[in-house]
Every structure is written in C-alpha cells, then in structure tokens.
Amino acid sequence: MALIPKIEFTDSKTNWSIEIEDIGTTGRNKKNPNKLNYNKTYRTCQYLNCSNTIMISRLSGLCDEHDNHQHDLFLTLFDEKGGKVKSPRHDVIINNLIDWAKSRNFDLLPFFSDCSFTILGNIPDVSTLSKEVIHNNFIPKTLDEYLKICIETVNRHFPETNNSSFQMLEIKNIKYPARVLAITLVGLLLVEESNRGDRWFWREIVKDEAKTDFLGAAMPIAYFAAMNFPWGMEIGKAAPKFIPSGK
Numbered sequence: 001m002a003l004i005p006k007i008e009f010t011d012s013k014t015n016w017s018i019e020i021e022d023i024g025t026t027g028r029n030k031k032n033p034n035k036l037n038y039n040k041t042y043r044t045c046q047y048l049n050c051s052n053t054i055m056i057s058r059l060s061g062l063c064d065e066h067d068n069h070q071h072d073l074f075l076t077l078f079d080e081k082g083g084k085v086k087s088p089r090h091d092v093i094i095n096n097l098i099d100w101a102k103s104r105n106f107d108l109l110p111f112f113s114d115c116s117f118t119i120l121g122n123i124p125d126v127s128t129l130s131k132e133v134i135h136n137n138f139i140p141k142t143l144d145e146y147l148k149i150c151i152e153t154v155n156r157h158f159p160e161t162n163n164s165s166f167q168m169l170e171i172k173n174i175k176y177p178a179r180v181l182a183i184t185l186v187g188l189l190l191v192e193e194s195n196r197g198d199r200w201f202w203r204e205i206v207k208d209e210a211k212t213d214f215l216g217a218a219m220p221i222a223y224f225a226a227m228n229f230p231w232g233m234e235i236g237k238a239a240p241k242f243i244p245s246g247k
C-alpha cells in the first residue's frame, strides 16, 4: 500500500504553511463509509487486487481486511519561521474567527457558505485518492489539486489584497494571521471530508447525494452555524455540545 504523497501549501505573504500527510494505518484510520456495493452487484472485495469473496448483500463491497480505509490524512501547521505549531482544532478556529469577525463587523457567513458549496461533496475519500478503490469513469485529481480548490475559497473571502486578512488573532499565546486560520480550517475540512465523508461517493459516483449518511466536513460547518446563530444569550460552556458526534 503506497501512501498518498504528502502535499504542502505556503501562504506567500505570511510565509505560514500547512502540510497534509498520509499517516496510513498508524493513525486513527476510519471505516470506509462508502457503500460500493449499494446495488448488490459484487461478490468480490472491491479493494484493488483483492479477490476475497463477500456476501452479495454486503453493501460496503469490501472484505473484513479492507473494511477500514488504509489511509489517514493528517494536517500540520508551520509558522512563518517554519516551526511546527500544533494546529488549533476546528472548533477553536471557528470560535476565534467569530470573535474576531464580530469585533470588526465582518460577516463570516459567506465564507462558510462557500466552504459548504465548494468543499462538501467535492473531495473523494482517501481510498479513492490513493487509487485503491477504483470507480468506473472517474479519475481522481491529485490531493494538491483538491487543496487548491479549498485555498481558492480562502482567497475569495480573505484576499491577499485586503489588510484585514492579515490581522493577528491570539490563541493560547500564539498569534495567527486571520488568513492562516482560514487556510488551516479549509485544510481540516478537506482532511475530514476525505477521512470520514461519504458525500462525494453518493454525489459523484451514484448521483444521489440524498443518500449521504456521514457528516464529514459538514460537522465543523454545522458547528459554525450553531455558534453563529443570533441566540440573544450567552452559550457559555455548553458550546462544545454543538459539535455533532459525526457518526
């Protein structure tokens, strides 16, 4: 099993960068949520070069050995000097972006709507990206090309031409440019969608997105939606309960 090649994006003005690497089965690789045998046509495992027989009623289309993805994408953030920084979790990034946006009357909703429209359902799962599960009439782009699509979302809402994109936000004594937090967030959305999502499969391969069963990157966006709602009261310590379990 070859790992998905590592990719990197450096933000030219801030010199911060993110790296997305495949840690294979050493991380917390997840079950492949796709139902490759949704129309009950296969009697053998659909993992590349595997000839294990499966029950025709086994909707995953995968044998026990290949039930889990053999890949797990992991994001690392580097500061302007190239030092490794522990990437803040998506909910921490979202909380901080919301506080920052409020203080300057900036509407974050268009950015998150664009993330939802542009990213959800457009990023294949890790087994497809690694070409260990092959779908008829579909050739995946490289991970780098998928990341570019995500970065374009950031460019539309945190443009390099606007100084506000570079305002600093402090999280646990580390100062991050707003744009870098947005880049980290879209990177995390890509990773989440690819490691855990099934929306791409149902939309792109089956052409029936309504069958999507896993939140994937809809989870962080749902968290933003809950946190951004004008509740008219303080959510306080109950906020983490807005993070859907994601199934």
Ligand SMILES: [Zn+2]
Pocket (backbone or CB within 6 Å): 045, 046, 047, 050, 051, 052, 062, 063, 064, 065, 066
């Ligand atoms: Zn197999």
